[in-house]
Amino acid sequence: MRLAHLADLHLGFRQFDRQTPKGTNQREADIAEVFRRAVDDLLEQQPDLIVIAGDIFHSVRPTNAAILFFFRELHRLRTGLPASPIVAIAGEHDTPRSTETGTILRLYEALGVDLAIEEPRRIVYPKLDCGVLAVPHQALAQAERPALRPESGGPTLNVLVSHGVHGGLGEERGTMEYGGAQLSRELLAPEKWNYIALGHYHTAQSVATNAWYSGSLEYLPPNPWGQLQDEAAQRGTRGGRKGKLERTGKGYLLVDVKSARVSFRPITPVRRHLDLPPVQAAGLNAKELDAQIAERVSAAKIDDQIVRLLVWDVDRTVARDLDHAAIREYKARALNFHLDLRRPESQRGAGSVAGAGVRRQTLTETVRDFLGRRPLDAELNRESFVKLGVDYLESVAREESP
Amino acid sequence: MIDKATPSPTAIGRVVATELKPATPHQFHFWTATETTVGIGAIVKVQGAGSTEQGAARVVYGVVTDGFAYSDLATPLHDVVGAEGDPARAADAPTARQEIRYWTAAVLRQTPEEPLQPVPLGQVFLADDADVAQALRMDAFLYSATPTAIPIGLYTSAGREAPVYLDADFLIGPEAAHLNISGVSGLATKTSAVEFLLASIFAHFPPHKGRVAAVCFNVKGPDLCFLDQPGNLSDEDRRRYDRLVVPAQPFERVKLYAPLKADGVNLNTLRTHPDLVGDVEPLTWGLQEVVDYAEVLLNRDDIDAKADAFIDFLRDRVLGRTFDDGFGGTHRVQSFADLDRLFRSIFDGLEITAGGRSDTWRTHHIATMRKVRNRLLNISTRCKGLVTDDGPASDLPWTEFEDRTVYVIDIANVDPLGQDLVFARVVSKLREQLERRELGVDAVVVFVDELNKYAPGDGPDTYVKKMLLDISERGRYLGLVLFGAEQFRSQVHRRVVGNAGTQVFGRMDMDELATPGYQVLTPATKSKLATLPIGELMVRHPHFTQPIFVRFPKPPVLRGRDGVERFPPAADVPFDDAVVRQLVRLDRRIRPNQVKDLIADREQDDVRRALAATRRTRPDDPLAYFRKVLGSRVAAEVPPAAPREHRAVQPLNPISDEPY
Incomplete structure (x- = not known):
């Protein structure tokens, strides 16, 4: 039995201020397009079971376009693969904070999708001799969690679909979203399942031999650049051996449930995320740095792509004197061009006061300065807010001092 | 406690030295009355006559290491002849022979310690509490500003106790x-x-x-x-x-x-x-705890650098990490079951994928790997109960x-x-x-x-x-x-x-x-x-x-x-009763049936894990916590086998345009 494992579609996610000819956000359209391509591939691969492990939409109230688009694609899938059940669970992005908000996901029950939105469901497919325990975010977030175990005496094949954070995954590069329910090996018990399909982490990643995050279909926050580094690191550790699982880019997982053999189905992205080789600007003047930036840009095809160029140790005066006309041109060519200028260590954290010979701020001063500028709700008293923040900081400092 | 208020001592013996058995700085001999409390192990004090250059007389402490008794009999034959060969008549002898109790003592301490000299031929006294402290050099740590004395027992020789x-x-x-x-x-x-x-x-x-x-x-x-x-x-x-x-x-x-x-x-x-x-x-320990000390398992009858190297490899590169076996499988080894799966995958890979042509995997020979596998998996079988296949380890604090x-x-x-x-x-x-x-x-x-x-x-x-x-x-x-x-x-x-x-x-x-x-x-x-x-x-x-x-x-x-006699060990009880017993120990209000209902149809591993977590956490409401860790049951449902409703749903094309 073959299972297709998708997660973190985040349909309706918007980013940057570029629009399509139809007037919708370009990134939103990109994200929809990769899902369409995934559906095309699913129709070709014809899995016996399709699971979507949460975060179908980016928000509880997605755009109408996203709702309609998902309906159309699911309909296409149901029509193309009428015998393949589709199981979907709600992730934390799909879960309303209050029950009165309700959820749009119920709409898709009309298409025969088996949904688990608040409560866990154990769905048995006798034809496949397979049971699926679908555990949405809400079921894991509440005090009394369900037992994530196959049914004793149940079907031969057992699949768990869930959504949450496993261990310290993503901590290294800040690629794990906050707010996910905590998962652990003891909770999941991989040895008791044929396969565990997880959602929430945006890079394809195994947490046990038969337990995988499929990752998202597009590079999405948090820290898409970190996700690229995660992929590079995975390629580095795998060393290009024959028979390795190719996992370049984004896609979904196709799983032979019986043997827990997992293959990655890459989905061609609409546009690429280009992380240009970083520049070390220490000792460079503005012209020299301009030349280096131009060199990096000319070496890559940045048109309509999402680009970042990280420049280390850029003095404030050098940054001011850069060729901003050229930079504007890069920004116009790319869908998004992020020139990430990092100040030298000695100038970092100096807050609003900077420059040679200026005293570095203490942590308390930095926090006070930040809280003093941070946008606040109108009903909050800024003075009390700043005082409270500084008090917290000082109490922690007192506790930690010997 | 040292008793310093002891009565004035009476001499019990006197040091004697002859050319054949002289007194030395480390050993001396003394005689006592025939009826004496002195025995092997007794501590004695020799009080020297006169005074040293510092003024006080030399005092020597010793411990009795040997004892002798003899009379003026020249040879045993004299006694036999005197008793006419009849031992019963020997007791009727008109005069008792002169007897001597003669003791050898090893020097424990001399005061003053310098110059170290032979033991003086002085009177011998039994040591009292203070003498014992002096003799055994206990005064240094007993009476210092920061005493470090730990009692080990009582010296009880010669009728004294210190x-x-x-x-x-x-x-x-x-x-x-x-x-x-x-x-x-x-x-x-x-x-x-x-x-x-x-x-x-x-x-x-x-x-x-x-x-x-x-x-x-x-x-x-x-x-x-x-x-x-x-x-x-x-x-x-x-x-x-x-x-x-x-x-x-x-x-x-x-x-x-x-x-x-x-x-x-x-x-x-x-x-x-x-x-x-x-x-x-x-x-109870898990795989990580065992592998850290895997050398223990290997050095019983074979010390093998190759096996050590392979275990190091497992520890550094495999355990707790995502690991590619090189045959298309990805593993994350955190339990013995995972480890077994990895080994099987490697052996299968060498046999099937490599067609049996290779007997090494990442420079490790298949025989070494089989040996390590056997040793590691063996302990999880032989020490089941100490070594658990998975789940959190219960360890010393x-x-x-x-x-x-x-x-x-x-x-x-x-x-x-x-x-x-x-x-x-x-x-x-x-x-x-x-x-x-x-x-x-x-x-x-x-x-x-x-x-x-x-x-x-x-x-x-x-x-x-x-x-x-x-x-x-x-x-x-x-x-x-x-x-x-x-x-x-x-x-x-x-x-x-x-x-x-x-x-x-x-x-x-x-x-x-x-x-x-x-x-x-x-x-x-x-x-x-x-x-x-x-x-x-x-x-x-x-x-x-x-x-x-x-x-x-x-x-x-x-x-x-x-x-064991006063508290006879309880017989082993069935699994569910043992769980009940352990929970009731945490909260006597828990009723056995509540627990039994809760764990019915649950896998024993899960129950054990929940029990261990409850025992470790010691919550206010153990049953509620146990139930929470165990998790609620999810009933199975079978979707209708009839044609799904979606077939009746029309596509959106007639009413809507492509949204993007």
């Missing part, structure tokens, strides 16, 4: 450390002596030296299972406790750890009586050891391989934590019985032996102190015995006494050692220049055999 102390700096470190006790088995002297000494250490360990705890391995029967229960003490024992100022009560803080049995819920210990089993903490607490680890019923593993890991962790100063105490006494088995003088170099050697040689700097016991001292590794600053001897076997290690003892001392009664020991300590005989009171705890 407390004898060890110096904590030389017993627990850092000057010297470790204690070794040997004696024949079956008299309960070794275990009793260590129990008493631990009580004494806990009562007298000087505050300026910090906090101290003890870790005892119970390797046979119920020996150390009842250290928190009071034993039967006689009035004489209580009087001795008072004299030594050690409380005659069991240990206040005892934490007993025992692995589980193969069923995972019943404890593998003899302390399973319902009234006591609540204090026993389970000891490595950062929260408590002051003056005894941690007993009961491995009496564990497979020998498992015993070695427990021993190696516990001692290594203690050393590691003490090095970091993160254990919670400053010094730990580790009591290991059966050193003949763990650190034999001959046989292969096992990991455990290496570890014992390491403690013996380096432990005193860290505060890791070994109290070792064995039956045959001569058969324990010389460096383990030799590094023990304090040596204690119980009743010894004559064969053992005939070995070279006991050559320094006189035949009389050996004879006394061979007949020592229960409760009496011979002690050697760095401050004592000669071995000293002491009596110690019966330990204030229930002996293992008595404990």
Whole structure:
């Protein structure tokens, strides 16, 4: 039995201020397009079971376009693969904070999708001799969690679909979203399942031999650049051996449930995320740095792509004197061009006061300065807010001092 | 306590020296009346006549090491002739022959110490409390500003009784450390002596030296299972406790750890009586804990650098990481089951994918890998209950050891391989934590019985032996102190015995006494050692220049055999009853049926895990917590087999345009 494992579609996610000819956000359209391509591939691969492990939409109230688009694609899938059940669970992005908000996901029950939105469901497919325990975010977030175990005496094949954070995954590069329910090996018990399909982490990643995050279909926050580094690191550790699982880019997982053999189905992205080789600007003047930036840009095809160029140790005066006309041109060519200028260590954290010979701020001063500028709700008293923040900081400092 | 108010002494003898048997700086001879209380082991004081350059007369303290009795009879034949060959008539002799009691004593101390001179031919007195303190150089650590005296027993020779102390700096470190006790088995002297000494250490360990705890391995029967229960003490024992100022009560803080049995819920210990089993903490380890000490499993009969290298590889590159086996499989090994899966995948890969043409995988030969696999998976089978396939480990509180607490680890019923593993890991962790100063105490006494088995003088170099050697040689700097016991001292590794600053001897076997290690003892001392009664020991300590005989009171705890009689072990109960019992122990309001309903149809592994979490957390409402960890059941549902409704749903094209 073959299972297709998708997660973190985040349909309706918007980013940057570029629009399509139809007037919708370009990134939103990109994200929809990769899902369409995934559906095309699913129709070709014809899995016996399709699971979507949460975060179908980016928000509880997605755009109408996203709702309609998902309906159309699911309909296409149901029509193309009428015998393949589709199981979907709600992730934390799909879960309303209050029950009165309700959820749009119920709409898709009309298409025969088996949904688990608040409560866990154990769905048995006798034809496949397979049971699926679908555990949405809400079921894991509440005090009394369900037992994530196959049914004793149940079907031969057992699949768990869930959504949450496993261990310290993503901590290294800040690629794990906050707010996910905590998962652990003891909770999941991989040895008791044929396969565990997880959602929430945006890079394809195994947490046990038969337990995988499929990752998202597009590079999405948090820290898409970190996700690229995660992929590079995975390629580095795998060393290009024959028979390795190719996992370049984004896609979904196709799983032979019986043997827990997992293959990655890459989905061609609409546009690429280009992380240009970083520049070390220490000792460079503005012209020299301009030349280096131009060199990096000319070496890559940045048109309509999402680009970042990280420049280390850029003095404030050098940054001011850069060729901003050229930079504007890069920004116009790319869908998004992020020139990430990092100040030298000695100038970092100096807050609003900077420059040679200026005293570095203490942590308390930095926090006070930040809280003093941070946008606040109108009903909050800024003075009390700043005082409270500084008090917290000082109490922690007192506790930690010997 | 030293009694300084002793009556003025009466001389009991006088030093004599002849050309054949002169008095020397280290030995002297003296005679006493025929009727005397002096015996082997008695401490005597020689008061020299006159005065030294400093003014006071020379005083010499000695311990009696040999004794002689003879008369003016020239030869035995004279006596036979005198009695006309009839022994009965010998008693009717009209005159009694002159007899002499003549003693040899080894010098313990001279005052002044310089210049060191032969013992003066002065009067001999029996030593009182203060003399014993002087003779054994106890005054230095007994009367200093920061006393470090630990009572070990009472010197009770010659009708006198005086407390004898060890110096904590030389017993627990850092000057010297470790204690070794040997004696024949079956008299309960070794275990009793260590129990008493631990009580004494806990009562007298000087505050300026910090906090101290003890870790005892119970390797046979119920020996150390009842250290928190009071034993039967006689009035004489209580009087001795008072004299030594050690409380005659069991240990206040005892934490007993025992692995589980193969069923995972019943404890593998003899302390399973319902009234006591609540204090026993389970000891269970997972794969990580085992692999860190995998050398223990491998060095039993084959030391193999290749296997070591492969284990290092597993530890560094495989465990807890996402790992590509090179045959298309990705593994994350966190349990024995995962490990087995990885091995199978590699072997299958070599057999099938590589077509059997290769017998190496990442430079490791298949035979080495098979050996390591067998050893690692073997322990999870042989020590099931100690080693769990998955789930959180239940371990000693490595950062929260408590002051003056005894941690007993009961491995009496564990497979020998498992015993070695427990021993190696516990001692290594203690050393590691003490090095970091993160254990919670400053010094730990580790009591290991059966050193003949763990650190034999001959046989292969096992990991455990290496570890014992390491403690013996380096432990005193860290505060890791070994109290070792064995039956045959001569058969324990010389460096383990030799590094023990304090040596204690119980009743010894004559064969053992005939070995070279006991050559320094006189035949009389050996004879006394061979007949020592229960409760009496011979002690050697760095401050004592000669071995000293002491009596110690019966330990204030229930002996293992008595404990088993008073608290008979409970029979193993079925799984669900064992779970009920453990939960009821946490909260007596829990009804058995509630628990049984909750765990019906649940997998035992899950129940065990939930139980372990509840036991570890000790929540206010144990049942609710247990239920929470166990998780709620999710009922199965089967979607209708009939054609799905979606077929009736029309596509959106007629009513809507492509949204993007």
